[in-house]
Amino acid sequence: MRLLAALRRLPSPVTAERLAAETEISRRQLYRDIAILRAGGAPIDGAAGYGYTLTEDPALPPQSFSRLETEALMLAVGSLDELGDARLAEAGRDALARIVATLPDRQARQAMHAIMRSWRPAKERPDIAVDLDLLRQACWDEMRVRIVYRDKKDARSEREILPLGLSYSPTTLMLVAWCLLREDYRTFEVARMESLENCGISFRPRRVELLRRYKALRMAEWRARGAPAATEGSRRAVPSRSAC
Numbered sequence: 001m002r003l004l005a006a007l008r009r010l011p012s013p014v015t016a017e018r019l020a021a022e023t024e025i026s027r028r029q030l031y032r033d034i035a036i037l038r039a040g041g042a043p044i045d046g047a048a049g050y051g052y053t054l055t056e057d058p059a060l061p062p063q064s065f066s067r068l069e070t071e072a073l074m075l076a077v078g079s080l081d082e083l084g085d086a087r088l089a090e091a092g093r094d095a096l097a098r099i100v101a102t103l104p105d106r107q108a109r110q111a112m113h114a115i116m117r118s119w120r121p122a123k124e125r126p127d128i129a130v131d132l133d134l135l136r137q138a139c140w141d142e143m144r145v146r147i148v149y150r151d152k153k154d155a156r157s158e159r160e161i162l163p164l165g166l167s168y169s170p171t172t173l174m175l176v177a178w179c180l181l182r183e184d185y186r187t188f189e190v191a192r193m194e195s196l197e198n199c200g201i202s203f204r205p206r207r208v209e210l211l212r213r214y215k216a217l218r219m220a221e222w223r224a225r226g227a228p229a230a231t232e233g234s235r236r237a238v239p240s241r242s243a244c
Contacts, residue, residue, distance in 0.1 A: 013051025
């Protein structure tokens, strides 16, 4: 999958050297992988010393976007680099490459020459010690996790939580969760987690109801403070009580 994603994302033809560097494998392994993909039906054109091109299946119906929709996609994916999550940014670029590969020629050229860019200065973000892939998977699969957490007062605690969703701010990554220790909603700064472990216990289907209640509580707090009504996008990022 990484090889196919690289072929879609990089300008064609892509040299074996560039592909090997992108997928972090040797050139010998790359040639073997290309042979395996071709045997499986992947339409990869080219040869060693020239470069490789992935020819998308012409039988697939083409996607169609307005020029502004294309610009919005390019801008959104380009902005992912500002979040400090390399895996998320790479996933966005791979997904965009697959979308662009199915566009009609004219729209694909428009994507290559998009005029909108995000040039906000990069802000320093704290390092994250835990496995973000494991945390994301626990949210998706609705699995209880155990964390060791150090709060802003430097107090260290171990607790089991039900992870509900992640919120990216300009400076840090927050996890909204139901804390089994406090029996209440808490937000955890992911960079303050010292360890993370999947407990192997599912809390499905509680996540949907827990999130619905969380949003209702936060909106009630906003209204009580006289805050303006939030949009759907801002409701997802309304912070709950910090971990303690």
